[in-house]
Amino acid sequence: MTPEIITVMAILAFAVLLFIFEWVRVDVVGIIMMVLLPLLGLVTPKQAISGLSSNAVVSIIAVIIIGAGLDKTGVMNSMARIILRFAGKSETRIMTLIAGTVAFISGFMQNIGAAALFLPAAKRIGNQTGVPVPRLLMPMGFCAIIGGCLTLVGSSPLILLNDLMVVGGKHYDPFGLFGVTPIGVLLVVAALIYFAVFGRFILPSKSEEDQSGPMSSILAATYGGLGSLFELHVPEGWEGSRRLTALELRPIYFCTVVAIARDKGRTHLFAPGPDMDIKPGDDLVVVGPHEFAERMAEDLGWELRPELISFAEELSPNNAGIMEGIVTPRSELVGKTLATLHLRDRLQVSPLAIFRGEKIFISGLVDMVIRPGDALLLHGRWEMFHLLKDKPDLVFTEAVKGEILRTEKAKVALFWLAVSLVLILGLHIQLSIALLTGALGMVLTKVMTIDEAYQSVDWMTVFLLGGLIPLGMAFENTGAAKFIADTIMAALGTPSPLLLLTVIGILTSFFTLVASNVGATVLLVPLSMNMALNAGVDPRVAALTVAVAASNTFVLPTHQVNALIMRPGGYRTIDYVRSGAGMTVIYMVVMISALMFFY
Template identity: 30%
Template sequence: MTQDQGLIFAILAATMGLFLWGRWRHDIVALGALLACVIAGLVPDAQAFVGFGHPAVITVACVLVLSFGLQRTGAVDVMAQRVLPANAGPMLSIAALTGLGALLSAFMNNVGALALLMPIALKIAGKQDLPPGRLLMPLAFGTILGGMTTLIGTPPNLIVSSFRAKTDAGPFAMFDFSPVGVAVALAGVLFITLIGWRLVPRREVASVASFDTGTYITEARVKEGAKAVGKSLREVEQLLEEADAQVVGMVRNKLRLSAPNPRRILQVDDVLMIEAEPESLGDVLSTLGLTLEAAKQPSPDADEGADESESAKSKTDDKKDTHNDERVLQELLVRTDSRLIGLAASNIRLRHRYSINLLAISRQNHRSIKRLRSTQFERGDVLLLQGEASDIADFASDYECVPLADRAISIPNPTQAGFAVGVMLLAVALAAFGVLSAAVAFAAGMLIFMVARVVPLRQLYEAIDWPVIVLLGAMIPVAGAMSETGAADLLARLLMEHLAQGNPVVMLTLLLVVTMTLSDFMNNAATAAVMCPIALSAASQLGVSPDTLLMAVAIGASCSFLTPIGHQNNTLILTPGGFRFGDYWRLGLPMEIIVVVVSVPLLLLVWPL
């Protein structure tokens, strides 16, 4: 063993130990490992940060932005609503939920896919009186499985592809991972649906709800072409029951009906007063194709009740228009000493003075079926407002309201959703058919999102998981140092001679199991970066195709099911599912056995040695 090999082994051992310890975030540990390699002379100073311009890093950042755009426009919400069964037993619900999670994570960040579907899983668990964990763990594992099926599904696949690019074969294509990945994912989802979900421990979760705003009363207008046109109120109410919502009133031709006849047929421009949970508003609107009705701006003479002392603070009439794509949704609590109490949106001329819309009011002690613009505010009301963050902050300051913590309240935009899906499919197609590289194709998609305001510019960088970007950018040069120093060759030779004993199939299985075990305890992208040089060296020494061994690394790095720390998705469900550290192996161990049993024969068939 040379001195350089000893140094890289020491740095890697310390890095892996810190990853396992978990005291410091993985990006800090990775950056420390990179700097240690530079100081030790293992990575040239001029090459220290080339990893941050690596195509794999660029692709991950762009995919995160595209995923955020799909989430923001409500495209995924619409898909979930159409795919997930409204009334089904546990097995069918778990099958649909896990399958949809796997499908989404193939083309978007799997953490984002889980975050989108978690509220739906919790809602289904409540309806079917199941412990939340029995839906959350299958969903988390399904999103992990789906990530291995495409190039962009998970960062380890991009890392593996970048190492293959160093060989004469070039990088892997978009769907090179699919033949084996899809088969493994299908086997995993099938096992989870039929048997696996029953292995999840029953854990009761204590109520940790913070501030319960109750239900909102909101107004939704029936637009031309909406699904609600021509339906009776009874039919509409049956559809709304699926989203735990109900119609409490109706307005037609300025006539307010507090108890409309259930047989009344809805027409264009009818306004429905709907009571719904905050998180269900998006489902309610997309179910019937309705549009939120903001509190209308009254005529100037309607301002007689306004507080004249506030006129000095009024916004000017020629205030610059704001773009809808720069607006946010914010909940404000009316304090007991707020000057809003006793006033209505029409009194304070909300849209005229602040350029914000009142979308809904939540009132816990009783229900009001007045129009939003004429409903007088009371202490304890929660207002759902839409507008620029600075304008909402001004309003909250002027009227003593308290902003509440951000929650998953989204209003679907069908036009933008369709556009976002089209751009995503175009980027996938360009990468899949080799017209552009993956990094360039998805960078182009991100640029289109920016120009079309699918993702607001102020939220562009918030959509990127920067710790993951730093981790990837830092570990790529460290992995390169393993190859340059010969450390990867040394490790591969030890594994081959002492364990595999020169048998390529045994080496393939061993590489898969070792990678899978490491990914259960350290970041999967870091695991892929460490194991890829070993796979390439082993392939060279055995005289076999490196593709088979690299694919084994990709699968192993993506399959971390034994612990809550191996993958972010496992961590996300830890508290909502009420899980303990040792709960994961009960479903995770059979899953990893299935992965090995299914993937090894398929790897030998699809990517022969």
């Protein structure tokens, strides 16, 4: 063991400690590796920063931009609707459908691409249904990695496999496109069962981005229970139609009607005015305290539904919520009443309360004269608030969520996605170039601006991976990887087929965590095939073991996909350890069992 090998092993241990104890953020760990490795002479300066321009990192940047373009045009909204139509609001069904779909797609394109494309849809579905986003993203990410084992073009190690199966000048029979499919199917099924059974125990229940209702925690501390959203159904037998003003819902029940659905849900009306009639068969959404909404339903003979049904999508946290706006001194609202301003008709937002001085006014709002400094609590769709924030009348106390969707550009966005896929699958253009083509096309055709493209990229992920790639190079440059592999292989002697495949699988899994899966595959396929020949085992099976085990990388956020979902899911390294440890063991058991049974 040379001093260089000892040094690189010490740096690996240091990096793992930084990941586990989180003394610094994970992207800072990547930057530390980029600086420390060349200073110690373990990699060249060029190699140290080469990760930032690597095919994997550039591909991640491009595919994130493509996913953002699809999201900004409403394509991901449509995808979310399709998934919810089949899965309903069951957490297990939603998780299974999203993860299973991503796994299938990963069998035919790079797993990072499949995960990045589905990331916006998974977040939207989680926010809309109330399922914590972290409970969806990690199963999706793990299944994206595993899905690469469904075909021989699903992951880089499997793509390389047939070219590497050469021992002593002899080329062994190549595997077909679906030669690995039995193993991949069993692994995906095992992963889905694992998360369905144990997900509630091993996955975090919330992240910093989670929002359980239409009102933020900051506003809830000021306005109490005013921000609860309820849907009520007016029975068909309800007598006649009555105007909202006549019902006096706000002065009696402190509830504000913010939306009405009628004609059996075909017509949706937002921010209805006080002269709107309530008719039998209508579905109403009100904002107010829960106990008063219950009393209102009981007094009027309406049905209080347990959740939003008619407005499950339009008024979900993805698309609508509550904002507080401060009236500016030069606002055109000053000196006027809400009745004369017609905010509901003009902007489709519903006033809920006015905070003036130390008092909160809930009823009698229409006749109050607006003063500078008044805080208006408003409910509406995010697109309306985005229009309001560009005017000088109100200053919002929080950043406006959501965005104005460019639905007219949806077909253009899908076209550029299709162009990227054709370049990858049809013309076999390098992944990064093909995806950059799609990303550039979206910018040039104004699906999104270049500033929006830059803002969509998670640079924490970029620097994390950019720093880990040279660590893998250091393992190969110093001979540490070969030293460890040779030492273990020599210690085995002449093992049984089961022991040999198990050791090969464990060794490959270890190298994949600390180095690139491609590097691990290139190093270990020849070694494992030679060991298999000495042990009387089919060398093709040994090579296949390496290629499949190269995807067994779950306990650290070092894989591209794990790094991608880390920030959106609000995950910490311990979350990967908690969820990935069991997945790693299950993966190994299922893989070895399938290899012994099918091959």
